[in-house]
Amino acid sequence: MDETQLLEHLRTLRKANNTAPHKPLLLLWLLRRFTTTGSTWVRYADVEKPVGELIDRYGKPTVKPLPDRAAMPFVHLERELWDVRDGADEPIDTSVPERGSWLREREAHGRLHDSVEHLLRDPEIHAAAQKTLLTHFDPDTAERVVIDIGGRTPAASLEYTGTHHPEKRHRGEDFDRRLRTAAMEWLQELADQGQETVTAKQLTEFRFEGQRIPLVGDGRRVWAPPPLDAALSIRGPVPESEADDGLARFGYDGEEPSAEEAIRRALERNAPLVWFVEVDQDLYLPHFPVRVVADEPAERRVVLALSGESPEENDSDERRYGERLVRSRLHQKVFSARVLLAYGAACAVCGLHYPDLLDGAHILPDGHPDGRPVVPNGIALCKLHHAAFDRKLIGIRPDLRIEVAPWVRADRSDNLMARYGLRDLHDTRLTVPRSPRDRPNREALEVRYHEYLRHVGAVERSR
Known part of the structure; x- marks a missing residue:
């Protein structure tokens, strides 16, 4: 499925019943869930109350609200978008009863297809999907729906603001230092908000002082975005190899000469870097600050302090312990991120x-x-x-x-x-x-x- 097909599916939901907002409300709720958790997987039991209340509020009035109004969209949402299964992981088709008790007894759960979630990782497609679903409501109702689901106005929710950072122009600081500080502060803000992993799309759309400055390069493991000439970030798995000094090694064999020069300049200037640890395809766990503390040209690699400390800042035993502790914690964070994603x-x-x-x-x-x-x-x-x-x-x-x-x-x-x-x-x-x-x-x-x-x-x- 591509973006055009996805948006067309979302537009044609209304053809099933022009007066019923059940499916758009379920999908808007799922989009919000995807924003906060990184997944649309959900049990019916967790959908029943919040989505049912949305349907009671914005759907066709009834004499007495039904407790399982969310069962209809959960069962009938188009299978081109939505996969529903029981507790034994067997598919549930659209002929089953629209009853909450039936779904709960069978531990029903659903998730948008992988191809749909992959598209929604693109902030622009995510915003377009939400905007399309909101066209099922008049403007005033759409604003109330978004506030109820996510606590933000439609204009704010459709604007991708995660990569915008307020200008930081501190006198006496050069652009390189300001950019590194801003990038790491932004990544920390995301982590503080519960978003520990970031997508490649987010990283390539980062903005600073009115400019779009990607934090990673397309296909490059070492990245120094113009106008920087020293590496700002590196990409790769958590380092497994370890020498007696407890420090990590990062091989640059196969990289372009400019990348080698960029990472050596980071060493010369003691510049802090971000290590984007691979969690999944185009999904990373940022670790920072990391410092390049030595070059080993014969092995075509550099030595990294994952703790961000230079070797002279600690004695060897304390540094070795600290580096191993940081590596262990980083392994655990990556493991946990991959498990939660799955x-x-x-x-x-x-x-x-x-x-x-x-x-x-x-x-x-x-x-x-x-x-x-x-x-x-x-x-x-x-x-x-x-x-x-x-x-x-x-x-x-x-x-x-x-x-x-x-x-x-x-x-x-x-x-x-x-x-x-x-x-x-x-x-x-x-x-x-x-x-x-x-x-x-x-x-x-x-x-x-x-x-x-x-x-x-x-x-x-x-x-």
Whole structure:
């Protein structure tokens, strides 16, 4: 699907029923979710209340609002755009009942197709999609809809402002220093707002002091945007190789001579860089500041301090420890970002979709021989269920069913979190990614589940 086809699909939604805004409202809600979480994956149970309230507010009036009005668009949204499946990951077609109870019982969940999400990563296409959906409403209603969904006016929501940075003209600072400061402040602002990963499109549209200055170059791993002559950023995976000094190495073999010169100038000037760590295609986790601290021309590589400190700022033992700690944290952040991306930024146990409350949890921990930082060794879990998983209050069987520890199930207190957050999860099914390659590794689950059973047995014997 291309941009033209996507917008045409969004325009023709009205032909199904000119008076029903159900589908546009669901899609506008999904676009907002995509902006905040990076994914449109959602359970029907999480859609029912917010989208149902939007339909009650902006749809055709009814004598008594129905609790499951969101079921209609969830079931009937065009399959060219939308994929709906049950808890066993089997497709749900449009002939099923439009009943919330039916969808909840079957753990129905949906997601816009990968091709649609790929298009929506482009801020201009995202804005065009939202603008097209808002044409299903009169202007006054459209403004209220956007405010209800995202808290911003249509004009603001359709303007891509993420790459605009206020001018910073501090006397005595040269353009190079001002640009580096502005770029890193902007990236930090995004992270503070919950957007830890950035797209290539965002990075190429960065604006500073009235100019468009890309923070990455097309196909280039080392980038010095004009008019800079020293490298501003580098792209690549988290470095795996490590020398005795604890510092990272970045190979520039295959780069153009200008790139080699640019990264050496960054070394000469002790200039801070941004390392854009690859998370997925055209998706990066920024790490900054990074400094080039040495050149190893025989190996065609430079030495990097991921902590941003120059070697003379620390003794060797402290620096080595600091660099290893930074690398470990960076590995964990990249692992977590990849896991959350695969799981649609939602807890695999309860469906909570607030990114700030989610972790990429290891099935087998770092210290285990098979505890690699790869998506099949991870599960997206909210803070509560991550802690419950680590403390063995819940276990996950190899068949993806959740098992709650016997003493937790036996607790009959009236505490709502204990009941709905733990006890009622027993024998429910884990929600896993659509792609088989991202689903939990069965062998890893078996090892972890046997650890859970041993713990349960020990606790039961001691009671």
